[in-house]
Amino acid sequence: MNFNYHIPTKLLFGKGQLNTLHLEKLPGKKALIVISSGKSIRANGYLDRLEKELSLAGISYTVFDKILPNPIKSHVMEGAAIAKESGCDFVIGLGGGSSIDSAKSIAVMAANEGDYWDYIFGGSGKGLPVPNSPLPIVAITTTAGTGTEVDPWTVITKEDTEEKIGFGYEKTFPVLSVVDPELMLTVPPHLTAYQGFDALFHSTEGYINKTAYVMSDLYALKAIELIGRSLPTAVNHGRDETAREEVALANTLSGMVESTSGCTSEHSLEHALSAYHPSLPHGAGLIMISRAYYTHFAKAGCCDSRLIDMARALGVKDAREPMDFVNALVQLQKDCGVDELKMSDYSIEKEELTKYVDKAYETMGGLFEVDPAPLSREDCLLILKDSYR
Template sequence: MKFNYYIPTRILFGKGMLNRLSRQELPGKKALIVTTGGTSVKKYGYLARVEEQLDKAGAEHLLFDKILPNPIKDHVMEGAALAKANGVDFVVGLGGGSAIDSAKAIAIMAANEGDYWDYISGGTGKGLTPPNDPLPVVAITTTAGTGTEADPWTVTTKTETNEKIGGGYDKTFPVLSVVDPELMLTVPKRLTAYQGFDALFHSTEGYLNCTAYVLSDLYALKAIELIGKSLAAAVADGGNLEARADVALANTLAGMVESTSGCTSEHSLAHAISAYHPQFEHGAALISVSRAYYTHWAKAGCCDERMVDMAKALGRKDAKEPMDFVAALEELMRACGVDDIRMSDYGMKREELEKYARNARETMGGLYEVDPAPLSDADALKILEESYR
């Protein structure tokens, strides 16, 4: 048994942990706070609390608050230019995955020249390694979905070409992350569900991934178990702090799955969908293809034991067949009220499904290479066809 394990992020986890930010050794003296163009971090006082903590720590700060739910390259470049112009020496990502992912990308470009797509592999990216280390990143998550506080990955869309591609490397791990479930109590029901399923699929994909090994398996199964136990409760009652903490922990563990194993082609398909339809929430896109996607693997005969393991972790303790996982998944969707997602409601058309399947392979084809068995273009199209409503 051999492996190479590396997750360098210091994580402050638990109720009230944001209040300890000022006591930490911060990685600089002047921060760019990166958040979305939405109102929640301001409305609920999270931004003010972060600014107060930075003030207490003696760190100057300025704000960049234009990030979209599906981040775009233009905003990465704009945020980086702001950081350069103001002599920023670290970046704080405050919000969900879009804000923290963007903070990582901005940190790269604040320290390097050229275009962000120069450093993206896949699609029209040039696949270059940034010559200079990115600025350090502090992640403060207000959602439980992407696990980006515990992994180096960042997903961005190049709007001109409809390419939504993930990037990142060892130096884009956050140096410090705060996971405080109190900051998640205000997330609406449907977004709580979408984000929780994103964390679930990071874990299930990581468990089926052909690069999975003993440590990623431990993180994945525990994350699946926590989501099966508490996601529906968190959706039903957003003020249930215990359920929120369980889902937050599942999310952080799912980020560790992303750091040790990784996503499979399910994420390629979902990214292709939201590259063309940015209003299609990432978690919702994943949910929309998940029944057909996991049915494909349940019937493929290449990962039967692992499918049963996931079914048991999700709560079906008597699971014996791979399709038991699909049944458990459908049960959780119903419990969370997200079994009614229709691709057509987001403007997708049945006659265009081949376009999404082609885009998935062209932009993030690397994820197909770690599937438990080869997934052909015909297979991918069939999954989309069976998912379409």
């Protein structure tokens, strides 16, 4: 029962919370607003609403709107240069995980010299210490997927070397986050599913992780329960406010899992796939490999009680066997209409699976060290082969 606990983010959760932003003490006088290159943030009026809140608070701003679904280093560097040139003293990420992750990385580089990859551990990163504190970060999430609004992590791809690597430390926690389920009502069904499963796997990986402890367990099991109960409704009836609220809460709890425990190699493997194939949504990639991944650990006998706990959290009240979790997971994917996803639809070729395993070890090998049992390269290759369609 000895542990350290640190989640310093002030959280505004609930319907209509975006409308209260102007009442908060914001961490600067001029913001760089980071949004995606897509149309939804503007089309749904979310950017207008944020700009109104900032105007009411007497805050000026500049908008950077180039972020891709799998964000890239060159946009981090471009956004940081704009923040410096414009005199921005804090950064707001408005949108999904890609925009908020990018905001964190931009905040680092807006306060520091050199290249973003100078500070990355793994792959070709130099792993240097960050000299100056990042600009303060405000996160406003419009999706329920990554939990990045309450964790320090950011995942960016270095496009020229096809390396997708996570980064973060205690100073990249957002200082303030808004989770307003009202902003999630417009997310299409397939993206709702991809994002919801990302949150689920942050929680399941955090629960079987070697670093799991009493605080992360609390968050993980509640997040799994909420997703099992409400994700199918959120996917199939997107205007259901109760379902959206429960999935939003699960997402935030999954971020708290990320802040207390963390991911396992499931994320290493998926990051390798989407680093090479950036059109592959992160959540979809995780779904594709999840059945084989968790079946491996169910058969390994290394975390039986934890898999059974997760099956019960997903609603299998009489769960007795580790495979009960895998079966419940597959059923949830069917209920959300994502059980037939194919790697081949994203130009992933079965003959090249070995290179994804190698890339996973090369770029995010550290996550293999916290798996509940050792996972060899041969094991990983079998998981990918079993997942391939």
